[in-house]
Amino acid sequence: MTGYIKKTSGCRSMHIAHYFTGLKINACGICDHCISEKVIAISREEFNSISGRVQEIIKDGALQVDEILVTLKGIKKEKIWKVIEYLLAEEKYRLTRMEK
DSSP, X not given: OXXXXXXXXXXXXXXXXXXXXXXXXXXXXXXXXXXXXXOOOOOHHXXXXXXXXXXXXXXXXXXXXXXXXXXXXXXXXXXXXXHHHHHHHTTSSOOOOOOO
């Protein structure tokens, strides 16, 4: 169990389940390690690159977010979302409701 205390990554629930039962379970998604692994780090260079590409894509008109995500293949969608959320929060762009 000292491994549990010293462990700095990986799901704590998985570690406990394996220790007591030998079973391999899926990550819980709610322990401190699972939550910290969900945090997406993005460097200033990545942010500027993604931001520039997003701005280039939408300069000619409104696009749906899923269209932006498809256009920026190869970049993690979580990073794209982070940039889009920032641009919206800074009021660089605004969302519009799509008519049905």
